[in-house]
Structures are given as structure tokens and as C-alpha cells.
Amino acid sequence: MGLFKRNPFGHILILKKWLIRLFGVISHRRFRGFNELQIVGSEIIKDLPDTNVLFISNHQTYFADVVSMFHVFNASLSGRVDSIKNVGYIWNPKLNMYYVAAKETMKAGLLPKIFAYMGSISIERTWRSEGQDINRQVKMSDISSIAKALDDGWVITFPQGTTTPFKPVRKGTAHIIKRYKPVVVPIVIDGFRRSFDKKGLRIKKKNIMQTFEIKAPLEIDYENESFDDIVTKIEYAIEQHPSFLKVLSKKAIKEQEELDKLRKW
Template identity: 75%
Template sequence: MPLFKKNPFGHNLFIKKWLIRILALLSHRRYKGFNTLEIEGADILRSLPETNVLFVSNHQTYFADVVAMFHVFNASLSGRDNNIKNIGYIWNPKLNMYYVAAAETMKKSLLTKILAYAGSISVERTWRAEGKDINRQVKMSDISNIGKALDDGWVITFPQGTTTPWKPLRKGTAHIIKKYRPIVVPVVIDGFRRSFDKKGLRVKKKGILQSMVIKEPLDIDYENESFDAIIEKLEYAIEQHPSFLKVLSAKDLAALDEENKQRKWRV
């Protein structure tokens, strides 16, 4: 790699590669040591094209979710089957991988600025700023930056825009899908909220079973499906549709209780 080669956002790829390597080394035990990350469907990643892929996921912490995805995606591309054993996979990370994050969050500290350099597409939130509810127009430059990232590689987004579960998905994600027509891959995560603090920087509990399920790409009619239809399809795919809040049967509750025993904090 040329020493001064840059990505479309002006980030030096040599620096980015080393930042990803260092951050991966520092975070690996959070998913393979302190806690256990159970992965399903990682082989799907190896069948995807190099560019114009949009990953949509539910959200549980600010940073631990996306860091785990960097681990899983790079491990899979290096030939690992649903595991992140042997961190050697991070030596040649995928450098054209990005994630959508709130600009306000990514400017708060030196650490968040480093995380931003490693791959964030910072966007201005239209509904909340500095802890207050707001209502402002979407910045077209934010939309075009996501399109630029899709043209260069893979983009991870959390369409609920919050770590609170069951919140409605932001329609901006449907606009991006209709406009840029990416391959859309759903990802469902669990256990991160119990493992980490809200920011995903501090390990809150150890011995937690985390999970990440990568699903087959969605079948989307970019031309004819409405924004609302796409949003509903995404809600089902990332298991955040209101119907998932149905009352569970006694059998379902027993099965869920048994599963949660594996996720308890083992002192």
C-alpha cells in the first residue's frame, strides 16, 4: 500500500490500518475472553461484493456493537467460520468499511475522534442534539457522504438511531436504500447491553453470552417498494418490529428463561 494513499474522505489508509489493528488488539478480549461472542451467518460476508453493501442492525451500545462487527467481518473475510479466534485476521483489515454515527458523539473526546478516523461517517441527527429533542432538516451532504462510502465499500448503519430497543426506524435509511440501491444485509445483535455500559467502552459484566446473527441479503424492489414498506421490511429483519413485543406463551417464557441463564453474570 502506498504510504500516503487516502480514502474518499481524506483519511490516510496507512494510519487507518494501524488504528484498526491497535483498537482490535485492545478490544478482542471483550468478545473472546471476558465474554463470549456467538456468531451465526458469517459465511454470508464472503459472498458479498467489495462495494455498495449496507448492513442494517439493531443497536445496544454506542461503540461495542460496531467494534464487534469489525472483528467478525474481518475474521470472516480471512476465512474464519463463525469465530474470532486467532486475532491475526486483523493484520490486513478491510479498510473500505464504514459506520454511520452521530457527529455530536464522535467529537466528544480524543478516543471518539480516533474511532471516527477508523471508519465513521459522521451525520447530524435531525431529532436530538445536546440531550434535547429537536426537529431539523436532513443535511444533504450527510446523505451524499453515505453514498460516497457505499461507492467505496461497506457501510454499517443503526437505523433506529438510538440504543433504546423497539424504537421506530428512521425513514432516512429507506431514502438511502432507494437512492443508492445497495445490497442490504440485516444483522441482529444481543448481549451487548448487558456486557457494556451505554457507550460500550467499559465492561460492565463478565461471563455474558453475546450474539451476532448475519442474515441473507434482503430482496428489495428499489423501484416500486414504498419507503414505508422498506422500513417495515427492515424492522422485521432486525427483529425490532412492534409485533415482536407480543405476549409470550408459558412455553416461550420457559425457553427464554433457560437461554437467559447462560447470559447471567457469572461471579
């Protein structure tokens, strides 16, 4: 019976462990080889509680963002600080780790279905479906699934719900935070859009500097802060607030391009 122990979503843990091991080894060189992932703040990970932690992040690719987090989190839990050197950390992965993803994305082919088994909380988007803008009610079963995952462990979410930068943060994340009061840890990533294709499966360019910053947990007054207050706090934390947008002069753009060249490895 113990060999086929399952998590709250019915996934067999030993199978999930071997899938994470396999794809962890396969994907490692994408972040330490073809490109080098520069990590900041991973010492925060080992001090987090084992359950009811919500990671919020900006979003650049469908899958590479999450895969990098599995690497960084497991490496940090094994004692590595700001490093994913030596993929041996993936041998004993954290199994109660989940991520929120669009149901239509996770059903689109065999590979996404395998990724889903490794930890997806697949939900129906309320604002977009099959490339069309829509407006439908939030499914309570989706909220219950996120709550179940928080109760069991850690959850990764991309509160903008899209890989397009500077799109508004969805209020659903604020509702989850106020209702379930998780520890909220912001993450800011960059370079993934340049190094991978949109799905995050194919390497588009090599020698791109990828950055991964883990920030201190947000201070949130769960009882008194409004949904709008929490949304604004999230936007600033993941550096997607409109104030981060600014019009650059031609000179500044050229200087930035030169800097990007220098940042290449």
C-alpha cells in the same frame, strides 16, 4: 506518495490500518475472553461485493456494536466461519468499511475522535441533539457522505438511530436504499446491553452470552416498493418490529430468567 494514500474522506490509509490493528488487538478479549461472541451466518460476508453494501442492525451500545462488526467481518474475509479465534485476521483489515454515527457522539472526547478516523460517517441527527428532541432538515452533505462511502466500500448503519430497543426505524435509511440500491444485509445482535455500559467501552458483566446473527441480503424491489414498505421490511429483518413485543406472564418471565442463567458461560 503511495505511503500516504488517502481514502475519499481524506484519511491516511496506513494510519487507519494501524489504528484498526491496535484497537482490534485491545478489544479482542471483550468478545473472546471476558465474554464469548456467538456468531451465526458469517459465511455470507465473503461472497458480498467489495462496494455498495449496506449493513443494517439493531443497536445496543455506542461503540461495542461496531467494534464487534469490524472483528466479525475481517475474520470472515480471512476465511474464518462464525469465529473470531486468533486475532491475526486484524493484521490486514478491510479499509473501505465505514459506519454511520451521530456527529456529537464522535466529537465527545479523544477516543471517539480516534474511532471516527477508523471509519465514521459522522452525521447530524435530525430528531435529537444534546439530549433534546428537535426537528431539523436532513443535510444533503450527510447524504452525499453516505453515498461516497457506499461507492468506496461497505457501510454499517443503525436505522433506529438509538440504542433504545423497538424505537421506529428512520425513513432516511429507506431513502438511501431506494436511491443508491445497495446490497442490504441485516444483522441482529444481543447481549451487548448486558455485558457493556451504554457507551460500549466498559465491561459491565462477564460471562454474558453475546450473539451476532448475519442474515441473507434482503430482496428489495428498489423501483416499486414504497419507503414505508422498506421501513417495515427493515424492522422485521433486524427484529425490531412492534410485533416482536409481547406481554409475558410472570411464569414466562421466570422461565426466561432461568434460561438466561443457563445461557451464561
